[in-house]
Amino acid sequence: MQIRALYDARGRILAAAQVETADTAKPSVPTPQPQPKHGQRVGLFTVPPEHAHLSFADACTRLVVKTVGKRAMLAALPTSKSARRSPSRSAAGASRGVRRTR
Numbered sequence: 001m002q003i004r005a006l007y008d009a010r011g012r013i014l015a016a017a018q019v020e021t022a023d024t025a026k027p028s029v030p031t032p033q034p035q036p037k038h039g040q041r042v043g044l045f046t047v048p049p050e051h052a053h054l055s056f057a058d059a060c061t062r063l064v065v066k067t068v069g070k071r072a073m074l075a076a077l078p079t080s081k082s083a084r085r086s087p088s089r090s091a092a093g094a095s096r097g098v099r100r101t102r
Helices: 056-062 087-094
Strands: 002-007 013-019 041-046 063-068 071-076
Touching: 002 056, 002 063, 013 056, 013 063, 041 071, 056 063
Parallel strands: none
Antiparallel strands: 002 013, 002 041, 063 071
């Protein structure tokens, strides 16, 4: 699967369009293309084989753009320590004086 992705300086995918292959494309139907603004870039990427099982929506949310020199490629989204916290720890954080806004 190939996607055309609009991404920011941190590599987050902001918008994407799935690129149709020659046998699935309909010539009379234009496909949407992401348009970059200041500080954003657009690139054509092939989803890595280890993530080929993902749907288009999952690929856009679970992958990021990694830039090495002038080359950009898709890579897995790094997991943060806060994402690995158990629900009980985050609930405990609310009782430690963290204010909630309405």
